[in-house]
Amino acid sequence: MxxxxxxxxxxxxxxxxxxxxxxxxxxxxxxxxxxxxxxxxxxxxxxxxxxxxxxxxxxxxxxxxxxxxxxxxxxxxxxxxxxxxxxxxxxxxxxxxxxxxxxxxxxxxxxxxxxxxxxxxxxxxxxxxxIPIIRPMAQCLAANNIEGIAGILNGTTNFILTKMIEDGMTFEDALKLAQDNGFAEKDPTADIEGFDACRKVCILASLAFGKHVYPNQVKAEGITKITLEDVSYISSANGVIKLLGQIKKINDDKITAFVSPAVVFNGSQLASVNGVFNAILVRGDAVGDVCFYGQGAGxxxxxxxxxxxxxxxxxHVERRKNFGWGAGSEDYVADEKAVLEMPFYVRAKASENAVMSAFSDVKFLSRKGQPSDEVAFITDSMTENQLVKKLEGIDVINTIKVTNY
The missing domain is CATH 3.40.50.720 (NAD(P)-binding Rossmann-like Domain)
Known part of the structure; x- marks a missing residue:
């Protein structure tokens, strides 16, 4: 042929x-x-x-x-x-x-x-x-109701974060190393700002739930605000930072889909995915968690x-495969900040007393060389909108979502 x-x-x-x-x-x-x-x-x-x-x-x-x-x-x-x-x-x-x-x-x-x-x-x-993922989702997992997906979908950002976590390299130095090794483009914006992962989230969400999701419906936050201080605090909680694309079914008419840095604890299959490798974890109601791992580019x-x-x-040259999805809608992808509850990592210029007066239950973290006027902690589960309200009046340095995958 x-x-x-x-x-x-x-x-x-x-x-x-x-x-x-x-x-x-x-x-x-x-x-x-x-x-x-x-x-x-x-x-x-x-x-x-x-x-x-x-x-x-x-x-x-x-x-x-x-x-x-x-x-x-x-x-x-x-x-x-x-x-x-x-x-x-x-x-x-x-x-x-x-x-x-x-x-x-x-x-x-x-x-x-x-x-x-x-x-x-x-x-x-x-x-x-x-990595085989499209065909397994369309065929092998067809008997499942997909509940959620979390994926390390960009090798460039995963390489950078791995170097920050394992070698203590700054973001800038790790990015330069990625460029020198051919893992990052001269203009790395699409990778480090999460736009590349966003496109992949759209495809996975469309396939998983049967309605087209467009890039303008998926919020993308990159890794440019991640520092070695954040890496160190999260390490003390037995976690690492990954750039994740996450998709979650809310109901038959609503999903959430977004890209952001996320705290992944060391027991997760995603925590040990390092370097330029990718991994996609699919959660089905019958099969449970299934993880697809391998080289995401090259x-x-x-x-x-x-x-x-x-x-x-x-x-299938003489016949068509039954494959694809239908139309979506403007309000199909819900704002995860309003509907999705999860814990959050927070780093701020504040006292522990100020934090405890705003939050009912937090886990304080520590790092070597921690300034006396700086705190880092992980909250209990809440929406991001609720978090923002609780943080009013606190000098926040950074916040990162904590995943349950």
Missing amino acids: KVAVMGYGTVGSGVAEVIETHEKSISNRTGGEVLEVARILDLRDFKGDPHEALFTKDFNDILNDDEIKVVAETMGGVNPAFDFTMKLLESGKSVVTSNKELVAQKGLELLQAAEKHGVNYLFEASVGGG KLPTASAVVADMVDCAV
Whole structure:
């Protein structure tokens, strides 16, 4: 079967490589069908590349080739990826993607187009890179009512936090090290401010609960306010700080979905996920907690997930998989600050007496070199709005959510 790749960057070149180097294992899974890369779309020149003869700068070369049945979109961004993908689906070609931004923004429209034209739109690689999570949630956990999801969804921020926790590096030094090692972009904003994780939360929430969630509905707080002082205080409580994407079902018509730093205690499966690794914990009413762990990015791990979707499309070339979600609504995602109760970590310039007069039950924390006028503590469960009210008049330095995953 002829296939095509749009975008020959890190992931796209990995897709071509995996297809060629795993021909036998792929054909075993397709009932003998061999995937053949017929076209590669990219505006750049790749002189001397082994696939040089396959390159085209004209999208129509793929669109109008009736022999090409499956296309991998690894371009990134919304445009022109959305326009190209829509035209391919309308022409009767299945499309697979690693493009989390596109799926988060336009997934509903593309899934509807795939359904209308009897083809497939799959995106296993859009969340967690090489970690299988989309297909297990859609199929293996289908008998469960999903109660909640918590995930370490960004390797850059997890690397930075790991260096702060294990090596005592400042945020700035850990970020520079991540950039030097190729784990962070020159402009790391999407990672460190939580926007990348936000897009993945949208996809997971849409899949888990069947209604599309858009990035503007998911509040994202990054890790730029986390300091070594916070790390030290939380360590004294046998916890670590992780950037988590969290999703929780409130009722059939409401969920919460957000990205923020969170205190994770050492007994949690998420606490030991370090470096650039990702992990996604899914809580079902029948299965309990299930954790998916692995490399969340990288050329070959992500490419392996893209090619797995291409194989799935090849197997289902004459029929469409029952896969996707429906429309959401403006008020579908509730403000977690108003409805979600949890403990909080607080660091402030205040006395213990001032804290105890505002809170009925707190656990005070300590660290080496703690100033006499500084306190840190963990509250009992309450909403964030209630916390803010209790903290009125207290000089707060930082607050961090405490997770129960």
